[in-house]
Amino acid sequence: MRCPFCGNIDTQVKDSRPAEDHVSIRRRRFCPACGGRFTTYERVQLRDLVVIKTNGRREDFDRDKLERSIRISMQKRPVEPERIDQMISGIVRRLESMGETDIPSKQIGEIVMEALARIDTVAYVRFASVYKNFQAADDFDKFVSELRPDPAPEK
Numbered sequence: 001m002r003c004p005f006c007g008n009i010d011t012q013v014k015d016s017r018p019a020e021d022h023v024s025i026r027r028r029r030f031c032p033a034c035g036g037r038f039t040t041y042e043r044v045q046l047r048d049l050v051v052i053k054t055n056g057r058r059e060d061f062d063r064d065k066l067e068r069s070i071r072i073s074m075q076k077r078p079v080e081p082e083r084i085d086q087m088i089s090g091i092v093r094r095l096e097s098m099g100e101t102d103i104p105s106k107q108i109g110e111i112v113m114e115a116l117a118r119i120d121t122v123a124y125v126r127f128a129s130v131y132k133n134f135q136a137a138d139d140f141d142k143f144v145s146e147l148r149p150d151p152a153p154e155k
């Protein structure tokens with residue numbers, strides 16, 4: 001795994017352990033070239049998913065983006081982090097087992113809303129209210145920033 005700090009490809013694994021109820025392995029890595037430390041997660045990926053945006057553009061599915069949007073919706077909600085991890089893994093498994101590798105972004109949004117609705121109504125409303133205004137924008141980064149309930153104060 002290439003060091004994200006200096007680009008050295010010869011990094012060492014210091015520690016590996018299961019995370020998120022054994023659906024992933026967390027590895028702590030060390031770069032002997034620059035002394036940098038970073039963490040990687042290894043997960044089963046059943047297939048490579050592609051998101052089709054409403055403007056027709058295709059983009060590799062990014063689990064981290066999905067996770068970020070869900071965590072922002074769940075901010076300060078009384079739901080255990082393990083439960084959120086399980087929900088995210090469940091959503092990804094659902095996407096992976098849909099039979100198609102190309103998935104419209106709209107369908108992903110609907111699956112997320114369905115999962116949130118089962119876990120926490122407030123998080124569902126937060127996500128859904130942004131999602132419904134979002135159809136034109138269709139840019140996940142923008143979506144995530146709109147979802148953020150407390151933006152950082154301007155400097």
Ligand SMILES: [Zn+2]
Pocket residue numbers: 003004005006007008031032033034035036
């Ligand atoms: Zn390095």
